[in-house]
Amino acid sequence: MSAPSAEKVKVVKQLARPEIVFAAARRKGTSLLYFGGSDFRVHAVDLGRDRPEARELGAHSSYVTGLAVAGGSLVSGGYDGRLNWWDLSSGSQIRSLEAHAKWIRRIAASPDGRLIASVADDMVCRLWDAETGALRSELRGHEEMTPHHFPSMLYACAFSEDGQHLATGDKVGRVNLWSVEDGCSVARLETPTFYTWDPVQRRHSIGGIRALAFSPDGSRLAIGGIGQIGNIDHLDSKPRIEVFDWRAGRRIGEAQGEGRGMVEHLVFHPRGEWLMGAGGYSDGLLLFCESDGTKALAQAKMPMYVHDMVLNDDLSGAVAVGHHKIAAVNWSA
Template sequence: MKLTRTKQYELPFAVLGLATTPDGANAYAACMDGSVHAVEMATGKKEVFEKKHSSYASGCVLLPDGKTLISAGYDGTLLWHDVATRKCIREVKAHSFWSWQMALSPDGRRVASVTGQYIAGGWKYEPAAESEPSVRVYDTASGALVASYSHTPPVLSCAFSPDSKHLAAANMMGEVRVWDVQAKGDKPVSQWTSPDFTSWGTTKSHHYSGGIYGLVFSPDGNALLGCGMGPMGDPMAGNGKMTWQRWDWRSGKKIDQIKDGQHGSGLMETLAFHPDGKHFLMAGRQAQGTWNAAVFSATDGSLITSWDSKSRLTHGRFTADGKSLVASVITGAGKVKPGQPWGAMGRVQMYSVEG
């Protein structure tokens, strides 16, 4: 498999969230100034949605009919936007803290958002208990709250199963929980902990860091993949092992993980399956090594291809035909002279996929 960048469009602010139409013709970018932008991928034409979040816009999802976009932000708010008019049609206060990540059920009926602040709960610096439900699920048609689930904060990632019946969420401590969204109550149907995504600082500062930043179910619904960064002694360095693991989510048993020698160091934050179900993408930011984005075999976990995008790749979305990948990017501002504005730090990219 070979991926080649074919298009790149600048946005004024770094991009934290990405949604796309199935054909990749249009992309929607949630940016660090709180704005959400629509990008026409053939021409690069850009339009900004009318209402901004009051803090970082952390994510966005597009409903299956293509008419409504829902965004989330560090203001703890979910905004419903009319795609045609770019106007906000609903605002829901989901959390008192940040929305770290959001996920849309494949049937388009539910949207989930996860939150939580890391506050030391004891002398061992273990996270304090949540002050509000860390996982909330809303009806996309009405905006009504349909479920609240407890987890240990901060909860950094979430994903729905292909049949829309289950929701998984993972936190900084490598704890994964899965709920049946059709059942009453908030007891998870499965939960487990992987110690391979969390660090305890032994130099400079002493606290936990890391976590599972990306989650995705396999297309057949039997496995769950998570990605992040392996342990490191200096939590400020950001140079832990790039890592992913795959689990049988019903039992929590680890099936596979990234192979030794196939990784560098840095935080991996996005996962996406190719439509063929035989490959998946993992990407993020590089600290050391030769790549920050790679495609792996879904059969045996081997590395198929990798590349260095020279910037932080926050999300990747394959088109329905599998021939293209749309990515959101954060790049450095470069040298900024005193009194001069920073350069554009956001990018939306398209890659062709061959083989």
């Protein structure tokens, strides 16, 4: 199977939402989608229904920016610095933890469902026992301030498929790779192109590493964001993906999309047939690349800026969430 062409990507269902939807998660084998966003709430919706209606599970006290399914639980993270656990069967809240002192930007569940990783603007990645909520380890290796004396941000994290490694990425383009077992740093990558500091015209910065994904065999790491920006008033550069042989510390590919935009989410095809980035500018985009990042293959428009996405179990498409919309797309027809 090769990457789908832009023409094959069809929006098959859309739900308008009053909020900006930042995070999505799905339990395998079901049509239930969990999502959260700028209304501070966590919702569930059955996309298998003709007229899906969202049901609220509960709320944070700020934006909901991370969701992950682990075992029988859904875990949500938000700008309130809290991690909340929800029972997937009953929908009720199991626990709520003060996990970080600043905004939680992303959470991820380990492939075996035993761990939850959370990254936040306190520049710490924390690993949690997904079943008990106990803190397992703290991973510190990102600077709190940018070289220009501003607070930095820790935007992205991802587990490798075997669950042995974790990658974290920050605003200034640093990626740390960690051994999940002992919490030790095993590699560091620098990707300065993702961070734009404008010292002359506007004197602030923009960008950062917004998405990370390991290849199915764990040898490569894909990094997503936006390239160097001329006018930092806007997301005024091309969506950008870099792929590294992370053990060798060598970049093996870089791909850019057409037009302007940011890559917010990355996913490898499970058999390594393609690498896909999702994000946007005013509209949304899907960018399919060679899985080594050496070439952009196709780019499709999405009906809204995409903040997060989950693949269908059969790889026929995906559900994207973003600016006031949820959209199901299909590329297999």
